[in-house]
Amino acid sequence: MRIPQMPLSLMYRVYRKVIPQVHRELESWKRKAECIPDPELRRQALASIEGKTFHCEGGAIMSLIALGNYQRAISFIVAYQTISDYLDNLCDRSTSLDPRDFAALHESMEDALTLDGELRDYYRMRKEQDDGGYLGQLVLACRKELQEVEHYDGISEHMLELCRYYCDLQIHKHVQQSERVTRLKEWHDRNRSKCPDMQWYEFSACTGSTLGVFCLVSYALRNDFRPEYAESIKSGYFPYIQGLHILLDYFIDQEEDRREGDLNFCFYYENEEALFNRLTHFIEHADHYTADLPHRRFHQLINRGLLGVYLSDEKVQRQQKVKKLAKGIIKSGGPISYFFYLNGRAYRSVQKLMPARMTKVFGK
Structure with missing residues (x-):
């Protein structure tokens, strides 16, 4: 088994190996979510699985890096992404606007990346308390897989750095609407040295992806992992690949948002031309930063896959300005992006004939 280097071999393994196991894992977590005693927590847990399956499908593509250990990588990725999606629902669509609540909830994401230590009371700042152990089980599932990672010490620092960026973003962007931009700007000012050529909204986008964590874990599951890989992976994915990932996600959601x-x-770019130019900038820099990654061809496929699959979403077709820009972006991505674009359109056509939970392949 080798890491895919070509679009066809990548998609074959995604459909044959990755997506079926992702759905098995999610079905297990769905059964656990159905047993949550608190009705609001149960509703949000189930909604996050039903509505965001594609996040796990997309993240789990990184498992192919782990070769023979890809199933263990998928188990970690699905559990960790399910935490992320569940907490996003609790912060975005539930009963609280309290940043202290969001901070307490997201302690679970940091705990999921550590090997030991007592689990904290993640619900201590909100009225809904009883999840029947659901969130703790997700944390322990992540720990279980990481405890078997021989090279955990080589990646832990980088994973936790990316995790803290992600958690900070979730806290700042979910508070009262009038406070969000101010908090995000101040946060960016404190971290400006990390991304000196970016505006606050671009830095925020770069922190909102879990791809870097999934890539680190998948590499650390390989027998030939080298310590020097960790820094190059983190620098390769953060900021530009992760930023491209999240900006594309927001790009297609403009009408809905x-x-x-x-x-x-x-929304914060001065005009569509500026948005197009900066997306192109992220595409170019994402490619540039794959140069120092092991198996760089695979990571370039991920970049092109992000373009093709996001921009083939039906949301694009319903937004004339977005549709026009998307054509230019696909063209700038070259023939491989166009391949993934056609694959995405075909997959969505098949989806209409399948159960609703069979959703798109890539996601934030």
Whole structure:
């Protein structure tokens, strides 16, 4: 078994090996979520699985890096992404606007990346308390897989750095609407040295992806992992690949976010030309930073896959300005992006004939 280097071999393994196991793992977590005693926590846990399956499907593509250990990588990725999606629902669509609550909830994501230590009371700042142990089980599932990672010490520092960026973003962007931009700008000011050529909304986008963590874990599951890989992986994925990932996600959600009054980082560009130029900038820099990664061809496929699959989403077709920009972005990505674009359109056509939970392949 080798890491895929070509689009066809990548998609074959995604459909044959990755997605079926992702769905098995999610089905198990869904059964646990159905047993949550508190009705609000149960509702949000089930909604996060039903509505965001594609996040696990997309993240689990990174498991192919682990070769023979890809199933263990998938188990970790699905559990960790399920925590992320569940907490996003609790912060975004539930009963609280308290940053202290969001900080307490997201302690679970940091605990999931450590090998030991007592689990904390993640619900201590909100009225809903009884999840029947659901969130703790997700944390322990992540720990179980990491305890078997021989090279954990080589990646832990980098994983926790990316995790803390992610958690900070979730805290700042979910508070009262009038406070969000101010908090995000101040946060960016404190971290400006990390991404000196970016605006606050671009830095925020770069922190909102879990791909870097999944890539680190998948590499650390390999027998030939080298300590020097960890820094190159973190620097390869953060900021540009992760930033491209999240900016594309916001790019296609513009109409929906305007309607719902939600924060969207694409709204802060001065015009569509500026948005197009910066997305192209992220594409170019994402490619550039794969040069120092092991198996760089695979990571370049991930970049092109992000373009093709996001921009083939039906949301793009419903937004004329977005559709026009998307054509230019696909063109700038070259023939491989176009391959993934056609694959995405075909997959969505098949989805209409399948159960609703069979959703798109890549996600934030």
